[in-house]
Amino acid sequence: MTTIKVKNEQEIIKKLSSYVEKISNDAIVNRGRFYIGLSGGSVIKYLCEGLPQVKTDWSKWTLAFCDERVVPEDSDDSTFGCYERMLIPKTKLSRNQFIILKQGVTAEEAAKDYTEQLKEAFKSDNFKFDLLLLGMGPDGHTCSLFPGHPLLDEVDLKVAAITDSPKPPPARITLTYPVINNARNCIFACSGAGKAEMLKRILKDKEDLPAARVQPKEGSVYWLVDESAAQNL
Ligand SMILES: O=C1O[C@H](COP(=O)(O)O)[C@@H](O)[C@H](O)[C@H]1O
Numbered sequence: 001m002t003t004i005k006v007k008n009e010q011e012i013i014k015k016l017s018s019y020v021e022k023i024s025n026d027a028i029v030n031r032g033r034f035y036i037g038l039s040g041g042s043v044i045k046y047l048c049e050g051l052p053q054v055k056t057d058w059s060k061w062t063l064a065f066c067d068e069r070v071v072p073e074d075s076d077d078s079t080f081g082c083y084e085r086m087l088i089p090k091t092k093l094s095r096n097q098f099i100i101l102k103q104g105v106t107a108e109e110a111a112k113d114y115t116e117q118l119k120e121a122f123k124s125d126n127f128k129f130d131l132l133l134l135g136m137g138p139d140g141h142t143c144s145l146f147p148g149h150p151l152l153d154e155v156d157l158k159v160a161a162i163t164d165s166p167k168p169p170p171a172r173i174t175l176t177y178p179v180i181n182n183a184r185n186c187i188f189a190c191s192g193a194g195k196a197e198m199l200k201r202i203l204k205d206k207e208d209l210p211a212a213r214v215q216p217k218e219g220s221v222y223w224l225v226d227e228s229a230a231q232n233l
Pocket residue numbers: 038039040041042043066067068134135136137138141142143144167
């Protein structure tokens with residue numbers, strides 16, 4: 001686990017983009033394709049501002065979601081909807097490179113369908129992402145894995161439904177730890193004082209919270225934090 005401290009949110013955006021550039025280009029050179037998992041929340045802004053500057057072969061990217069909300073794509077709560085409006089027009093990415101939640105079905109059906117879409121994208125049921133870009137909520141959640149929730153112990157499903165998310169909206173799908181901890185790289189990006197207390201509990205006090213369970217078996221975890229978020233470390 002590596003912690004990288006930078007000055008402010010703008011520096012987070014720059015650093016995050018340089019990691020994405022390096023990891024994407026390595027994946028493309030070594031394996032011909034780059035598989036990335038995107039998160040919602042604050043990470044959306046970092047990526048929509050930073051990724052358009054990345055030098056990469058966009059045609060080799062496959063983009064999935066670490067979690068997604070079960071809402072219509074034109075809802076402000078749809079993570080894909082945000083990237084569709086704010087990232088796609090600024091890059092050479094196209095909609096068909098994103099693995100998108102099936103619309104008009106229950107969370108359970110959407111999670112099953114998402115699993116099938118991932119199988120097709122990876123041409124295998126070993127979902128090995130080159131990079132997962134993760135956020136950490138002020139309660140320590142990551143993806144849609146919340147403190148004390150039974151999904152923290154899910155070992156069979158690779159993509160699970162949740163219908164009682166404590167953070168609205170309640171219905172979501174999420175990658176589970178067997179997939180998260182199979183990734184080659186995971187990067188958390190956290191900025192602002194609102195994340196300071198939880199960062200201390202996770203990185204200094206080593207409390208067993210959902211974001212702390214991101215420990216890829218053979219991969220790397222980076223915590224990219226700004227000075228305000230790191231004030232208690
Ligand atoms: O609801 C969600 O929250 C987390 C954390 O969001 P943040 O705004 O506190 O960074 C996010 O990573 C996840 O994708 C999202 O669905």
